[in-house]
Amino acid sequence: MDLRSLRYFVAVAEERHFGRAAARLHMTQPPLSRAVRQLETDLGAVLLDRSPTGVALTAAGTVLYDEARLLLEQAEQLRARVTAATGPATLTIGTLADSAQQAGTRLAAAFRRRHPGVEVRVREADLTDPTTGLRTGLVDVALTRTPFDDTGITVHELRADPVGVVLRTDDPLAGRAAVRLSDLAGRRWFRFPDGTDPVWSAYWTGSAAGSAADRPVVRTINECLQAVLWSGTIGLGPLADALPEGLTSVPVTDMPPSRLVVAWSGADPGPLVRSFARIAAALFRPEAAPDR
């Protein structure tokens, strides 16, 4: 007898229906049936009257229902008391304000469900710092993009996105199916503020050489897009991202893909960071995300 079985039974008892209870528990009906049956043999009592129209509680089932609700509630209180005694453990996630963002919210949700006792904080970083604060200790784990200077940082790839050039729809290249970097020679680029990670900066500005003076400085995704729309520059970005009206993107064939990664400082992650990385990997692997 464990708390899980009791949770299952409570759900069935309240729904009076295995199928609905299974849906409420985010699972399918067969394992739920088996678990409840196993609980019955474990307790040595018949808890439910099964019928093709649904289920009804037996006397023993009624008793167990009340008791189980009580026990589960007290289990919740136990958890609350412990976290109250220590102050909650926190995990701060850094995200880059781009396509990683939506993944970040989903990931944070999944993590919260798995570690209800942990307080999760999300910090959004701009394009100035691809480590999103890992080095300064502002965040425990980062959901960000390569490439950047990763000395002292461990990186785990989640997905590799091909890179495209972002253009105004009235750009001469806008209709092309694909372009090469050489096609973009002589175009005007934006640049990142001084002090930005040089590997990162070089990558996203097409390794543009020449005078930096007249290149507009951008700090965020929106500033990039604004620069393309109104300052006559072009930009690079992962093809996965959606673009606002007036902009299109064309794949760039000779750029290495940008990898969406989870990263942490140092070699070995703490247990929370390790769990976060595992969840992230699971969420991205089969595209069929485990549970909503």
Next chain:
Amino acid sequence: MDLRSLRYFVAVAEERHFGRAAARLHMTQPPLSRAVRQLETDLGAVLLDRSPTGVALTAAGTVLYDEARLLLEQAEQLRARVTAATGPATLTIGTLADSAQQAGTRLAAAFRRRHPGVEVRVREADLTDPTTGLRTGLVDVALTRTPFDDTGITVHELRADPVGVVLRTDDPLAGRAAVRLSDLAGRRWFRFPDGTDPVWSAYWTGSAAGSAADRPVVRTINECLQAVLWSGTIGLGPLADALPEGLTSVPVTDMPPSRLVVAWSGADPGPLVRSFARIAAALFRPEAAPDR
């Protein structure tokens, strides 16, 4: 967070020592360490201060210890209340009063541990009824020996014991390393009461033909042994059994072995009987019994 983890933590908290706690929980130290650590990350709190000399409770650990003991106690009460509401489910085990007996007590103990809500009754049958009451419904499951008339009974073998002849130590054959049934021709046998299963009876009395009149009637193992000791008969029995002073057994080479079996009435067992059969099989398979 489940009750198992809490039980583990309580054991460690009370023993202040992973090794001793593991022993108390009938397991080894590594999985216990892992389970407690996992509980810590689950709750998001450090519960123990580990040191080479042992472990100490942190503040959070102290809180959890009290809460967990409470919760576990209430879980026990839940079980008690449910069984009280329905009357306890019972499983009646029939055993044959021979070597199956000791196995029966161990098995009953294992079954009680696995189904704490089930009342286990053990009924010892004499050699008159190898089904130990299965047909009459006196028992739900039997731990007995073949061969017997098993029409309408499902049988699952646990062990096959070679058969030996039981002799007085001063018997001419007593020193032999092995004998054949033909060596026993002309000897005096005991017999079972009228109405005893004929297959069973024929097997254990060496298929002795001839007048039954002067053959002593036995009902129990002890009566068998007494007959051999004082009535000049010989007997057959599984070699596994221990024998009292004055008796020895010599293997009989041309008799099929007697199989120690678990048996139940009908084709498909109830859940309790099925569980009993599984436990029995597990307990006999690798001779390294799972848990004492």
Next chain:
DNA sequence: TTCACCCGATACCGTCCGCGTATCGTCGCC
């Protein structure tokens, strides 16, 4: 100071359990 022991942590592996997909049996209901 060094060696040896003790304790908890880690690595690795086998097994069992639990969940999912697919299918069946059965009881109402139209």
Next chain:
DNA sequence: GGCGACGATACGCGGACGGTATCGGGTGAA
């Protein structure tokens, strides 16, 4: 009498749990 709904069953797979072997470190004794 056929169809639909509900729970039970069969089967394959991945993960969790427990086992054995080993490591790292800290303590205490020679």
